[in-house]
Amino acid sequence: MMARNPWIFLGRLWLGLAYAFMFLPLVVLILFSFQKNRFPGFPLQGWTTGWYGKLFSDGTLLDALGHTMIVSPAAATVATVIAFFAAYALNRFHFRGKTALLGLVTLPILIPPLILGVGFLGLLARVHLSGTLFAVFLTHVVLITAPALAIIQLRLAQMPGSLEEAAWDLGATEWQTVCKVVLPFALPGIFGAWLLAFTFSFDEFIIAWFVSGFQPTLPVAIYSVLVAAIDPSLNAIGTIVFAISCAVLIGIELILLPFLVGKPRGDA
């Protein structure tokens, strides 16, 4: 009965088409990073790793990747630390203005990064910080704290209140309780939050475009290559970046997704 239902068939057909649309750019990117074609298209002109060689000998994009690999982990770490403390306080305490604070935290996600970029530039140029990687770090933390906070809050909401109370009753100070009871419990959430924050920072373009100046992050460097000419080295860096994303993705699947869509249903 079920299998012959035309709606189920249509649904699966749509899903297949949707996957094809979603994965087409990734497949093209990876395929043409290993092809001799100067301009991606058919017929294929044979396999090569030349674009990777060009990428490594040229160095501009790799420098930018290096910049990003400094900024993004640092920003993700600071954002996660801030988010953990705030999530704990928001989870445990009641106080006036809590709703307003929650609204303030969400606002950086609702305001388009384009607008934030202009604002950051205005302020940072005034204090002579614009045009540095440090500026990118400072501003990215603002952007990625909210998602990190949301993930850690989801985890802390699952913590039974009696856990902390037991620790207090046994004589632990509040700080000890946070370090030895709450932190271990929140660890999967913290790890997931870090990965999400890292990904957002890694991929962020427009703010970095405004404030990074002569130390571009990877997306900014890719953009400047792109507006100049078509360069298949971009396929090579794209494939490398995609490999990094896959590693992050596997981490996310293992840690983050159970929070988003509930517990896995039975053992598949």
Next chain:
Amino acid sequence: MTATSGIDKRLKTPNDSPLKFWFLAPLVLWLGALFLLPLLFLLWIGFWRVENFQAIPDFSLNNYQEIFANFFSGSRYGLALVQSLWVAITTAVFAVAFSYLIALALAFAVPARWQRLALLLAIAPFWSSYVLRLYSWQTILSRNGVINSTLKQIGLSDLRIDVIYTQIATRIGLIHYLAPILVVILYVGILAIDKVLIEAARELGATRWQAFTRVILPLSRFGLLTAGSFAVIVGLGDALSGNLLGGGAGRSIFGKLPTYASMIMSDYSSSTNLPRTSALATILIVVMIAALVVGFIAADRARRRTA
């Protein structure tokens, strides 16, 4: 001694602790100094003036006068705003429809044990770089790109597509970016629908189509509006797809015009006139707040109707 201090601690309410202050302080300080302050600064710089390529603090309306004088002529900021709204709203409609069908297919056409994997696959492209995905779309859609060269190879040159550097290409890039996020929003919304309601409708003789239009669709309305508002906001604020796929000033039914976000970017990179760029950004904030208010009112009505 430790016992008494333990008792002291128990007598205190858990809500009363110095941690409340110290744990929230970093967040409040960081957001205050590096979020609220830049935003206020942005609003203020819009009133500054530029002399000898230097921005000078002032309270002049010159930037706004200049922008509104150039609203429909010269730089045509107003027409760019119209183009942006048109592209953002149509993109949102297509992106939400596309993603809703994916979310429905995931929830109802995929066996429960495979759903997590299927969802993960659907959102996988989100974790790859946006700029690189746009570059890839550029090579796919361009005149002698992947699609057109494939069509030529198999002898179907007549079907060749010519959408690169139009706002259609801008929309494709945006939909590709938005779909994974919208799928998650809409899928979570569909999961929240009480399955008993659907079963009841079916047992009372409703066809699958009726169960969808009378139960599932009305109960999804809140999720659909949330997803739609989000898509409009992202579409209005995005300059990348418009620049790389739309070619800066891509063609649409309104003519060859850049989107407003593209215009802010190119306006700044060509003039580095930060006060005018700030004024342009302030106008975008106002338009967005208006769009959000409309979205919220609609979503709120939808929630009340279904509650």
